[in-house]
Amino acid sequence: MSIIYHEKQKTFSLHTRKTTYQLKIGNLNYVNHLYYGARIGDEDLSYLIRRYDRGFSGNPYDSLKERTFSLDAQPQEFTSQQQGDFRISSIEVQNADGSFSFNGRYVSHRIYKGAFTLSGLPTAFARECDTVDTLEIEIEDAVTRIRVTLLYSVFEEADIIMRAARVYNGGDKEVSLKRIMSVNVDFMNGSNLDLFSLPGRYGQERQVERQPLTHHVHKIRSGRGISSHQQNPFIALVEKKANEEYGACYGFALMYSGSFLAEVELDQYDQVRLVMGVNDRLFSYGVEAGAFFDTPAVLMTYTHKGLSRMSRNYHDFFRTNLNRSKFIRDVRRPVLINTWEAAFFNFDDVKLVEIAKAAKGMGVEMIVMDDGWFGKRDDDNSGLGDWYVNEKKIKCGLTNLVEQINALGMKFGIWFEPEMVSEDSDLFRAHPDWVMEIPGRHAVRSRNQLVLDVGRKEVQDYLIESVNRILDSANIYYVKWDINRAITDLWSNVLPPERQGEVSHRYVLGLYRVMDGIIKTHPDIMFEGCAGGGGRFDPAMLTYFVQYWSSDNTKPLDNLKLHYGSSFVYPVCTMGAHVSEASPMVPLETKAAIAMCGTFGYELDATKLDEKEIIACRKMSDLYHKYYDLNFFGDYYRLADPFEQVNLVAWECVAKDRQQAIVTVITVNLTVNGPQEYIHPRGLKPDALYKVEGDGSEIVATGMALMHAGIPIPREIPEFKAFIYHLTAVDAPAQTVS
Ligand code: GLA
Numbered sequence: 001m002s003i004i005y006h007e008k009q010k011t012f013s014l015h016t017r018k019t020t021y022q023l024k025i026g027n028l029n030y031v032n033h034l035y036y037g038a039r040i041g042d043e044d045l046s047y048l049i050r051r052y053d054r055g056f057s058g059n060p061y062d063s064l065k066e067r068t069f070s071l072d073a074q075p076q077e078f079t080s081q082q083q084g085d086f087r088i089s090s091i092e093v094q095n096a097d098g099s100f101s102f103n104g105r106y107v108s109h110r111i112y113k114g115a116f117t118l119s120g121l122p123t124a125f126a127r128e129c130d131t132v133d134t135l136e137i138e139i140e141d142a143v144t145r146i147r148v149t150l151l152y153s154v155f156e157e158a159d160i161i162m163r164a165a166r167v168y169n170g171g172d173k174e175v176s177l178k179r180i181m182s183v184n185v186d187f188m189n190g191s192n193l194d195l196f197s198l199p200g201r202y203g204q205e206r207q208v209e210r211q212p213l214t215h216h217v218h219k220i221r222s223g224r225g226i227s228s229h230q231q232n233p234f235i236a237l238v239e240k241k242a243n244e245e246y247g248a249c250y251g252f253a254l255m256y257s258g259s260f261l262a263e264v265e266l267d268q269y270d271q272v273r274l275v276m277g278v279n280d281r282l283f284s285y286g287v288e289a290g291a292f293f294d295t296p297a298v299l300m301t302y303t304h305k306g307l308s309r310m311s312r313n314y315h316d317f318f319r320t321n322l323n324r325s326k327f328i329r330d331v332r333r334p335v336l337i338n339t340w341e342a343a344f345f346n347f348d349d350v351k352l353v354e355i356a357k358a359a360k361g362m363g364v365e366m367i368v369m370d371d372g373w374f375g376k377r378d379d380d381n382s383g384l385g386d387w388y389v390n391e392k393k394i395k396c397g398l399t400n401l402v403e404q405i406n407a408l409g410m411k412f413g414i415w416f417e418p419e420m421v422s423e424d425s426d427l428f429r430a431h432p433d434w435v436m437e438i439p440g441r442h443a444v445r446s447r448n449q450l451v452l453d454v455g456r457k458e459v460q461d462y463l464i465e466s467v468n469r470i471l472d473s474a475n476i477y478y479v480k481w482d483i484n485r486a487i488t489d490l491w492s493n494v495l496p497p498e499r500q501g502e503v504s505h506r507y508v509l510g511l512y513r514v515m516d517g518i519i520k521t522h523p524d525i526m527f528e529g530c531a532g533g534g535g536r537f538d539p540a541m542l543t544y545f546v547q548y549w550s551s552d553n554t555k556p557l558d559n560l561k562l563h564y565g566s567s568f569v570y571p572v573c574t575m576g577a578h579v580s581e582a583s584p585m586v587p588l589e590t591k592a593a594i595a596m597c598g599t600f601g602y603e604l605d606a607t608k609l610d611e612k613e614i615i616a617c618r619k620m621s622d623l624y625h626k627y628y629d630l631n632f633f634g635d636y637y638r639l640a641d642p643f644e645q646v647n648l649v650a651w652e653c654v655a656k657d658r659q660q661a662i663v664t665v666i667t668v669n670l671t672v673n674g675p676q677e678y679i680h681p682r683g684l685k686p687d688a689l690y691k692v693e694g695d696g697s698e699i700v701a702t703g704m705a706l707m708h709a710g711i712p713i714p715r716e717i718p719e720f721k722a723f724i725y726h727l728t729a730v731d732a733p734a735q736t737v738s
Contacts, residue, residue, distance in 0.1 A: 002156040003111050003133045009044035012109070012135055014152055016159040019302045021152075023077050023137075028062055029105035031139060031150070033075040033186045036250065038304050048188060049075065054269075058084035060103075073269060075186035078139060078150055078165065080104050087273050088217055088263045090165070090181045092280070095144045096173035104139035104148055111135050115153040115162065118294040120509045122255055122543040124155070124162050124321040131156040145170035151297075158317045161300045168292040175287055176501075179280035181261075182254065182295040187237070190272025195220075195264055196236040196249075196307075198565050202229045203553035205534040206565035208643055210238070213266040220262040223281050225451075225487025225504055226531055227538040233260045234538075234569045237274065242306055244638060245682070249303055249310040252276050253569055255540040256296035258487075258508035259283075282490055284501030299539060307568065308682070312635055315571035318542055319633065327526040327546045328573075332628060333599055334365035334411055335621045336478070341554065341580050342605035345372040345379055348393045349401045356405050358606035361614045363621025366478060367405055368413035373398075375425055380484075381448045384420045385427030387466040402474040413478030413526075414470070418463045418514065420449045420484065427462075434459050436503070438491040446485035453492050454514065455506030464517035471522055480549065481515075482530040512540075519544045528576055528599075534562075537570070547576050547599045554580035554603055556594040557720070560642045560649045560666060563597045572653065573632040578603035579620070586720045588613060592620035593664050593722035596631060597651060600624040623724070630655055630662050637682045639663070647677055648713060654683040658703075663694075663711070663725040670719050678710030681727065694725030 004013045010025040011034070020039045024046060026032035034045040057072030060083055071085035079090040081102040091102050115126045116134050126132035135152045149166040163183045169175055187193065193213055197220045198206040211218075220235050222228035233254035239247040252274065254260050259279035266272050277295050287293050299317070303309040319328065327333055337359040339347060347369075356367040371377070373394055375386025383390075389398045396404070402412045421428050421435060428435070428450070435450040437443035443450050452459050471479070490503040519527050529536065529545035533552035541548060548570075551562050559577060566575050577598025579591040595601070602617065609617070624631075634653035642649045647669045654661040663681050684690060684703030692699040692706065695714050699706075711725060 002154040013042045014154045025106045031077040090184045092179040094176040107140045109137045116151045164297040165295045169287045177285040181275040181277035183298045185274045187272040191270040193237045198232040218264045226536040229535040244308040245306045251301045253299045257540045322543045336366040336601040337364045338368040338603045340370035341603040362617035366411035370415045382422045382424035384422040385425040399474045411477035415480045417482040436489045444488040454510040478526045515544045549576040555582045556591045590722040658685045659729045661727040665723040677713045680710045688729045690727045
């Protein structure tokens with residue numbers, strides 16, 4: 001059992017392999033947070049909380065004359081409201097009488113085997129081989145009978161704790177939730193922590209930012225209805241001295257694909273409070289008597305071994321506990337070519353077959369027909385919503401086209417953007433009320449398209465039915481599921497005025513239902529997510545998609561930063577990355593080496609490549625297969641930070657048994673006649689001998705030597721050169737004893 005309840009101490013210790021999280025039923029039955037950090041025993045850590053009479057931080061009434069107990073200074077698992085804690089809160093609920101009070105005290109708990117699930121929201125699952133236990137703690141407001149269940153699933157081997165909260169209205173009147181966070185984590189002294197996040201923008205997703213905490217509320221959020229290009233729903237609190245290999249790191253990844261919020265407050269006493277959940281902006285949710293509301297889940301991890309270990313905790317977990325698709329491990333993902341940058345809207349069935357024929361020589365195994373094959377879609381102004389084949393372009397019909405592609409020995413993939421509608425479409429003409437548009441106003445257009453009210457059941461049913469009809473009409477192997485705008489005009493024509501604050505969250509719930517109805521019913525199809533690139537790349541999406549298109553920006557050097565940033569949470573096998581025609585000064589081999597830090601593919605017109613280029617691509621496709629297991633399932637190490645002034649950018653994937661590794665080095669800035677540069681691999685067996693191949697020279701050295709002394713990178717070479725070093729453990733030569 002990874003959860004120990006100590007009756008006498010009233011403590012709960014949640015143990016993973018390397019971490020312990022402790023909480024306690026504390027004074028006046030408030031639930032206190034006591035510890036999150038390296039694994040320790042079950043001893044009562046209540047001694048960590050000291051009480052002082054803190055001026056202007058009030059005391060709950062039943063503290064009587066005792067002035068030293070203030071919720072403003074108590075570390076808690078879930079905050080109350082209007083009880084003297086002025087920090088950021090877990091909940092804001094407007095009660096039936098109009099008040100905002102919530103005074104949550106412990107009432108009960110239960111511990112059981114397995115992981116919790118949530119209503120309509122994705123969660124991580126426990127495999128047969130995992131040790132997973134769940135703790136549920138109920139706290140209740142005695143006046144309103146609002147009950148909040150705090151959920152903790154402890155994935156012991158993975159060092160991951162999944163958390164969420166469920167609000168149950170035990171009263172007899174509806175209440176309105178204005179804010180409800182999935183987690184609250186209090187740090188008794190957090191002045192030594194930095195806030196780490198992955199901000200970005202369209203075309204430049206998941207860049208890296210690290211900032212000191214100052215005495216105010218730091219907000220990382222998306223209000224765009226999608227988890228967004230601008231912020232990823234992931235943050236970490238890391239010790240100031242933490243680096244790749246050393247130092248405390250706390251990671252928080254929210255499993256939610258809509259508007260989210262993470263707040264971190266460094267308070268007056270240098271305590272740090274972190275909350276994360278659905279964005280409370282433009283949000284309110286009615287919970288009727290006897291009904292409940294589930295928050296999305298947060299995946300927390302802790303390590304004192306630096307950023308690298310934090311990332312690997314997430315990588316290992318995301319590869320095994322989010323998605324049951326056979327394309328995660330059992331079936332290899334094919335090298336694909338996508339038609340978007342090759343042809344945009346300008347293609348027909350003949351052109352597709354030509355691209356496929358040419359691509360075959362490049363080692364490509366699947367062609368993906370991107371946007372433009374359906375409805376009336378010759379540009380991005382029309383057709384969205386009409387999910388039937390445009391027979392002017394696909395003259396032979398979809399089934400026949402796929403047969404022709406299959407006859408070439410290739411698989412076929414297709415693009416959809418289900419959540420959207422063009423005003424110039426049959427769907428819009430038939431159901432103008434299905435779009436999100438506020439009465440009396442015009443909806444915001446973006447890429448000239450409008451958003452369907454996916455929270456509505458009839459919209460969901462239409463999408464499930466129309467997409468499935470296409471999927472079942474031909475031998476489709478792969479789907480790219482796109483969304484190409486943010487969500488504005490929060491309004492649903494089927495909800496009363498007082499429930500319009502629910503629209504954004506209902507959209508996300510509706511989307512998950514649509515994805516369940518399409519993706520989960522097609523286990524033999526491989527699904528990739530996309531949102532104008534990586535605008536909705538989040539852990540919840542990865543429960544549906546085995547991979548996510550990283551960015552519309554296919555410039556290889558920009559991708560170095562994008563991959564680097566993404567790698568703090570997301571494993572290589574989830575990041576869609578293609579070789580394209582962007583950046584002609586970068587050699588094809590280098591583009592391919594960079595795309596191999598993701599799920600490799602091409603995005604160019606194969607018919608325009610010459611013989612030499614086709615052969616070069618073939619070699620790279622072969623290499624992708626050769627290193628597939630290492631890349632997809634190995635331990636990932638960032639070896640150089642592309643956000644710094646470096647001459648080389650490098651990363652490494654080490655096999656779990658450490659018998660092999662690949663180190664990819666890209667020369668980004670070579671000064672004339674400059675110094676010799678070295679790259680230091682990590683994660684090798686110190687005493688094993690490794691053969692290093694990759695630049696024409698051959699080195700045989702111990703892991704220790706390679707990790708500490710490094711690998712010298714050849715200098716007299718053109719810029720933007722890639723070296724892919726393959727390290728293999730070799731038997732040590734027999735030692736002669738003299
Ligand atoms: C988005 C995607 C692209 C492509 C286009 C098609 O921008 O990110 O890869 O599919 O849509 O319209």
